[in-house]
Amino acid sequence: MLGFDVYFEKHINDVEVVKHALKEQRIILTRNQGLLKRKEVTHGYWVRSTDVRYQLPEICRRFDLYSQIKPFTICMVCNGEIMEVQKKDIKANVPHRVQKYFDQFYKCKECHKIYWRGSHYIKMEHTVEQLLQRM
Secondary structure (H helix, E strand, O other), rough: OOOOOOOOOOOOOHHHHHHHHHHHHOEEEOOOOOHHHHOOOEEEEEEEOHHHHHHHHHHHHHHHHHHHOOOEEOOOOOOOEEEEEEEHHHHOOOOOOHHHOOOEEEEOOOOOOOOEEHHHHHHHHHHHHHHHHOO
């Protein structure tokens, strides 16, 4: 949501995490200290907070990410860039009721997921505001 290129997979073992991090030159963020002790790990950070509400502020402080926060600019499915598109260009891919109530649409350049500012967006925007206030 904040515009960071991240990779997360819920059911992945430590070996795969390390392989993926090395292949894509990623920093491993984890609460698993054992994972960070693996000799193959080159870049990692042990997230101290156990409360998810405080983990993002902790990571932003640790890596000085505040100036890089750009909410809703990266696709939450594939990390692709999101761009504004014309309603006429996405009509075939959006439910009729959505077309009826919304005029502004966005599309991921990579996976082509379509976004609009519905009630889900308002909730996400509120979440981002709360996160930024904690920081």
